[in-house]
Amino acid sequence: SGMVTIDPGYKNTGSCESAITFLDGEKGILRYRGYSIEDLAEKADFLEVAYLLIFGELPNKEQLDTFHNDIKEESQVDEEMKKILDGFPKSAHPMGVLSSLTSALVAFNPTSVDVSSESAMYSSIVRILAKFPVLVAWAQRKKKGLPLDYGDDTLGYVENIHKMMFKKPNQEYKKDPIVIDALDKLLILHADHEQNCSTSTVRIVGSSHAGLYASLSAGISALWGPLHGGANQAVLEMLEAIQADGGDTKKYMAKAKDKNDPFRLMGFGHRVYKNFDPRAKIIKKSADEVLGSLGIEDPILDIAKGLEKEALEDDYFVKRKLYPNVDFYSGIIYRALGIPTEMFTVMFALGRLPGWIAQWREMRLKGEPIGRPRQVYVGENLRSFVNVEKR
């Protein structure tokens, strides 16, 4: 009771205390558990970062091996899950497929709701870190019409994901360190971002004591939207549209600035970063490097750079502090790696998985109360019911 202040979009409302990710939007700083994103993207691999985010410390060699082995033990997905996947049309968006399959995992892993001990939570966490990449790979294989497959225990976590996504029948899988490095980096850069829309969704669903997988499934749905993770797909589609339009970036800039046009420059702007997005800086550099080492020349990259330059010099964008965000250049790398455009947001979800898990675990360990925002009612006062014939 008492006065309720409303804050649409929670622009100034904190929902929790958290020891996971530090973000300074003015200075463009992002740190996981105290380690700078630049340092981690350069030196760590994705599985180490997952461990760091979830458990709070970088693992030593033995802890990392145990963690990885525990994950490998759980890397099978129930065969019956394939029937669910079969039921989707090939045209289904992989994000819908992924959230549905993640939700379905609850039915096949009923103990995943058990949070009565740290070890019970650990089992659920390891299980989803093992099975989620299989679902990601299945979503891509369905799109591409490839037979479903499982992982390879002899490979690293990210190598295995890559193999599961791309391995063709009767073809030897070739490891490519450039590709694996690029994937590792992208996944690390997406791994957590404090109380963003999907993470807040995971926390709020989890706060009702729904289980981890149900909470994650809700988070995936939240991520799907074009204002959030769906922006990476939208960016690439925008760049392709500009290309098809003869590279007319000016036209799209004008559309983005026109208040009567709902079009926004996708991959630009951020709720918290008002100076630059440190992830975008790293990804831009990486896009150049990856395309260079793979010997790919993509005119879309030039269009993106041109568009960025124009926006950074434009009053509209400067005044509103709109800069390229994480989604602006990531799609260009995914595309160079042969990942279909509709899979881009799935790759974001794969990267964000450890963050969602870490935030959910932190919330449950702290025993936070159910999330239940208030409102200010602005509707009708009391009215008498009128029978349908008299309306």
Ligand code: CMC
């Ligand atoms: N293009 C054109 N104008 C924009 C853009 C854009 N991309 N982003 C913000 N604006 C304008 C907006 O119209 C508003 O103008 P005015 O003050 O004249 O009304 C002003 O800038 C402030 O925008 P806002 O919508 O109030 O800001 P927000 O914090 O609510 O939204 C955002 C942040 C990221 C949703 C928004 O910038 C946006 O829609 N960007 C495009 C989609 C995108 O790239 N999303 C990915 C975000 S980063 C990673 C992730 O979360 O997945």
